[in-house]
Amino acid sequence: MKRGSRMADLLWYGGAALLALWVLAPIYLIGLLAFSPRMAVYRWPRPLLPLEFSVETMQFFVNATGTLAATRNSVVVALLTMILSLALGAPAGYALARFIFPGREAVRMGILMTRMFPMAILSIPLAVTFIRIGLYDTPWAVALVHTAMALPFVILITSSVFMAIPRDLEEAAMTLGCSPLTAFLRVSLPLALPGLAAASLFTFVISWNEVFAATILTLRQRTLPALVLTVLNESPLYFRFAGGFFMVAPAMIILLIIRRYLFNLWGVVSR
Amino acid sequence: MARVRLERIRKTFGKVIALRDVSLTIEDGEFFVLLGPSGCGKTTLLRCVAGLERVDHGCIFIGEREVTGLPPRRRNIAMVFQSYAVFPHMKVYDNIAFGLRMRRVPEAEVRRRVERAATMLQLEGLLDRYPAQLSGGQRQRVAVARALVMQPDVLLMDEPLSNLDALLRLHARAELKRLHQETGMTIIYVTHDQVEAMSLGDRIAVMREGEIVQVDTPMRIYEAPATVFVGGFIGNPPMNFLRGVAENSEGGWSFVLEGYRLPMPEIPGVVPQQPLLLGIRAEHIRIEASPQPWTVPVTVSVVEPLGAQVLVTAYLGSQTLKLTLPPGRAVEPGQTLWLSFPPEAVRWMDAQSGQALR
Numbered sequence: 001m002k003r004g005s006r007m008a009d010l011l012w013y014g015g016a017a018l019l020a021l022w023v024l025a026p027i028y029l030i031g032l033l034a035f036s037p038r039m040a041v042y043r044w045p046r047p048l049l050p051l052e053f054s055v056e057t058m059q060f061f062v063n064a065t066g067t068l069a070a071t072r073n074s075v076v077v078a079l080l081t082m083i084l085s086l087a088l089g090a091p092a093g094y095a096l097a098r099f100i101f102p103g104r105e106a107v108r109m110g111i112l113m114t115r116m117f118p119m120a121i122l123s124i125p126l127a128v129t130f131i132r133i134g135l136y137d138t139p140w141a142v143a144l145v146h147t148a149m150a151l152p153f154v155i156l157i158t159s160s161v162f163m164a165i166p167r168d169l170e171e172a173a174m175t176l177g178c179s180p181l182t183a184f185l186r187v188s189l190p191l192a193l194p195g196l197a198a199a200s201l202f203t204f205v206i207s208w209n210e211v212f213a214a215t216i217l218t219l220r221q222r223t224l225p226a227l228v229l230t231v232l233n234e235s236p237l238y239f240r241f242a243g244g245f246f247m248v249a250p251a252m253i254i255l256l257i258i259r260r261y262l263f264n265l266w267g268v269v270s271r
Numbered sequence: 272m273a274r275v276r277l278e279r280i281r282k283t284f285g286k287v288i289a290l291r292d293v294s295l296t297i298e299d300g301e302f303f304v305l306l307g308p309s310g311c312g313k314t315t316l317l318r319c320v321a322g323l324e325r326v327d328h329g330c331i332f333i334g335e336r337e338v339t340g341l342p343p344r345r346r347n348i349a350m351v352f353q354s355y356a357v358f359p360h361m362k363v364y365d366n367i368a369f370g371l372r373m374r375r376v377p378e379a380e381v382r383r384r385v386e387r388a389a390t391m392l393q394l395e396g397l398l399d400r401y402p403a404q405l406s407g408g409q410r411q412r413v414a415v416a417r418a419l420v421m422q423p424d425v426l427l428m429d430e431p432l433s434n435l436d437a438l439l440r441l442h443a444r445a446e447l448k449r450l451h452q453e454t455g456m457t458i459i460y461v462t463h464d465q466v467e468a469m470s471l472g473d474r475i476a477v478m479r480e481g482e483i484v485q486v487d488t489p490m491r492i493y494e495a496p497a498t499v500f501v502g503g504f505i506g507n508p509p510m511n512f513l514r515g516v517a518e519n520s521e522g523g524w525s526f527v528l529e530g531y532r533l534p535m536p537e538i539p540g541v542v543p544q545q546p547l548l549l550g551i552r553a554e555h556i557r558i559e560a561s562p563q564p565w566t567v568p569v570t571v572s573v574v575e576p577l578g579a580q581v582l583v584t585a586y587l588g589s590q591t592l593k594l595t596l597p598p599g600r601a602v603e604p605g606q607t608l609w610l611s612f613p614p615e616a617v618r619w620m621d622a623q624s625g626q627a628l629r
Contacts, residue, residue: 172352172358173358173369175322175348179342182373187358
């Protein structure tokens, strides 16, 4: 009995370690080579420990043509996406959390189903439409598509945030002189703020990392992932490592900050 | 402070009828308890008075004002929720001051009223704390203080003691009663706990399935329940009900119980062979050690010493009944006791409808 449970523990932790390694190893290598001198990439055997720290590679990437403009575009697109998806998603999340209405479950399912459409099928008609209405190759075009992609997550996260705030609190506020709106603004909103902040940071990450729609919908106004993707083939290896690190870092930091809310969304109790 | 009048309130949730044309008048300054099992509509009725539920039909008056269509903030009520609903992001002081500030009461007056309420509820030292730093009992007092400072026409309470542990509940119950005596406020209080209802209420309305079964003082409800349901719901142990039939012979009316014949007063409307229930509280049953005229023998089945008294379950034929005995008296399972039922303590009920006769 004892031996059996120890065996199961071993398998469990071994598997977890393997999975962690699977995810962490590439990130480690990217980080390592991004902060090594440029030529370190070509050396053999490859250095696996951070022995010679240097910002030379990162400097080269940041100073390369288009990097700064693309970064600015990426930030603009991500901010637009954040604002749009929170403005649309938070009220929807609130409605799902607070009101029982016919078709509520259908709406919940439908929101998730939108994620089943492959971007590849949508992108060509979208590009045509955007050209026609003059949105093509602007940050707005990319932000609109990113909003559509982020909305399901924003709605689900915000609805779980609002569900965690007892309805009693709003009702108590209403018996104490609030209208439904002021009850929301004075009681629910302040309590929801951390969760809403997490939702908007998550949207930022989705937009920041998205490459496919951004590549198809822009030509000169490239976002960072779109730029890196298009120059990938003609760029030196160290440039790719630096670019990879540059894109991964903000996402990692943000996900670290908001992980509690993501666990919540997925129904895992965080300790 | 004001009287509250409800006229034929109906409320449905989809196909479920939560309230069936409920009418009630709660007097000014009265501590009025709505009592019933869960799902009987008592909380829904309270929420209708608060304005948190819209009624489908009927009128609600607070004082002389009709409030049926008004939102909660225009009714001049205050409510204490079962969960207390203390705002977690505000300190105790700001919680209590919340409603006054919504009414734009000057800050000096707010401070005066908050401090008075805090003194009344022994919260003086806690005004700078956040609710997360308080115990359940303290949070409950914050909720009461927050309602009190509003000086409402009527104070609504939805099972405010049910989340406290037993000892604290006993203490908080007495505190609530003292508070009512000091303020003279009109209070409508919802509970499923009959002991709470008995100890607090000036009057109690017993509810069942969206209807009010009986409205009366606690002692009247206890001594003279209007239905079998009320008699069985109130009191511990519940009222005993013994099945039998009425008979009329030359000597007058009698009640035939498991083959024994007991004298029975003449009750208008009762016909011979009508099935009846004899309702009697355990403490009113007279217990004899040997057969006497007009007694029935029962067999003791379970003996439960409870300290202040001994609770006995006994069989009379196929029917069971509960007796209470003084602690000194020795009884054993299997023993036979002879019981008599003093006519003045008996509540006669119709066996079919469950309604009290008379």
